[in-house]
Amino acid sequence: MLDGHTIPQLGFGSGTAHYKQDAVKPILMALRANYTHIDTAQMYDNEDTVGDAISQSGIPREKLFVTTKVLELAEGETIEDNLKGSLTKLKMDYVDLFLLHAAIKFDKPGQLEDVWKQMEAVKDMGLGRSIGVSNFQAGELERILKVARYKPVVNQLEFHPYAYAQLRPVLKLQEEHGILTESYGGLTPLTKKTDGPVNAVLVELAAKIGGTQTQVLMKWLDQKGIIAVTTTSKEERLKEYVDVYSLPNLTQEDIQAIEEAGAKLQYSRLALYLEAERKKAQEVRDGAQSTSA
Numbered sequence: 085m086l087d088g089h090t091i092p093q094l095g096f097g098s099g100t101a102h103y104k105q106d107a108v109k110p111i112l113m114a115l116r117a118n119y120t121h122i123d124t125a126q127m128y129d130n131e132d133t134v135g136d137a138i139s140q141s142g143i144p145r146e147k148l149f150v151t152t153k154v155l156e157l158a159e160g161e162t163i164e165d166n167l168k169g170s171l172t173k174l175k176m177d178y179v180d181l182f183l184l185h186a187a188i189k190f191d192k193p194g195q196l197e198d199v200w201k202q203m204e205a206v207k208d209m210g211l212g213r214s215i216g217v218s219n220f221q222a223g224e225l226e227r228i229l230k231v232a233r234y235k236p237v238v239n240q241l242e243f244h245p246y247a248y249a250q251l252r253p254v255l256k257l258q259e260e261h262g263i264l265t266e267s268y269g270g271l272t273p274l275t276k277k278t279d280g281p282v283n284a285v286l287v288e289l290a291a292k293i294g295g296t297q298t299q300v301l302m303k304w305l306d307q308k309g310i311i312a313v314t315t316t317s318k319e320e321r322l323k324e325y326v327d328v329y330s331l332p333n334l335t336q337e338d339i340q341a342i343e344e345a346g347a348k349l350q351y352s353r354l355a356l357y358l359e360a361e362r363k364k365a366q367e368v369r370d371g372a373q374s375t376s377a
């Protein structure tokens with residue numbers, strides 16, 4: 085990464101399938117299968133059980149790479165206080181990567197820039213060894229880059245063939261600055277849009293490389309230089325994910341076929357979330373106006 089630290093290629097998340105659930109079982113399962121990169125967030129409401137699993141595993145802390153994310157700050161709370169709260173739950177002295185989960189919660193004038201300065205301070209304190217962002221669009225990333233002493237090392241994005249076309253502006257900016265991309269939702273064509281145009285391509289390419297459709301999507305991510313953050317509740321899937329890296333590469337034509345099929349459908353969970361958040365914020369503003377009228 086930009087700051088000299090390294091990040092493991094494949095991450096195991098405590099969100100989505102494990103969102104707001106006790107994460108001890110899945111995290112222990114991943115750690116016992118030699119996964120070293122664990123992705124959590126305050127929003128998943130299970131940092132405490134992620135910490136329990138890590139403690140129970142007996143694996144030395146320095147052998148693991150742990151990410152958490154701040155979605156928003158309570159009234160008067162600083163980033164330092166906030167991260168210390170996460171560290172208490174995780175039962176550790178530092179996280180390897182601390183991310184701003186989304187820019188939308190820091191949308192007051194100057195707030196994003198101020199929060200980034202505070203992120204830099206927790207890096208200086210060694211509480212977050214590396215700092216980055218998630219779900220940032222190009223304009224939001226540019227605001228941070230203008231004031232940054234430390235550039236974000238990663239942007240964790242919803243990254244799959246149906247979101248790829250919309251991501252191009254932010255990916256271009258990241259490439260210019262050496263900011264890595266982490267994916268979530270990489271398997272969306274198999275989990276959310278199972279009748280989409282990419283599926284026929286996946287069937288064909290899976291047969292061609294002697295793998296599964298899941299592995300074709302992860303291979304596509306890998307060849308685009310993306311750090312994949314995924315998850316599962318099934319032990320057998322852990323091996324399927326790891327085996328991706330020993331399968332033969334896709335050709336440029338294969339990659340093009342995935343991207344052309346992906347461009348036929350636009351789908352983004354993030355866009356749906358942001359739309360709902362903006363609607364909620366508007367309702368609060370409308371409510372405040374009618375009270376003061």
Ligand SMILES: NC(=O)c1ccc[n+]([C@@H]2O[C@H](COP(=O)([O-])OP(=O)(O)OC[C@H]3O[C@@H](n4cnc5c(N)ncnc54)[C@H](OP(=O)(O)O)[C@@H]3O)[C@@H](O)[C@H]2O)c1
Pocket residue numbers: 096097098099100101102123124185218219240241267268269270271272274275297298313314315316317318321
């Ligand atoms: N930064 C953010 O805003 C954000 C948002 C969402 C998620 N995340 C992080 O990213 C992690 C992964 O997110 P994700 O779950 O969206 O990732 P994903 O890699 O798209 O999906 C993982 C899911 O795919 C399923 N799967 C794999 N192969 C399949 C197949 N052939 N058919 C059907 N289902 C299949 C697995 O289900 P099984 O259990 O059946 O194996 C697993 O639950 C989260 O846990 C979280 O840590 C971050």
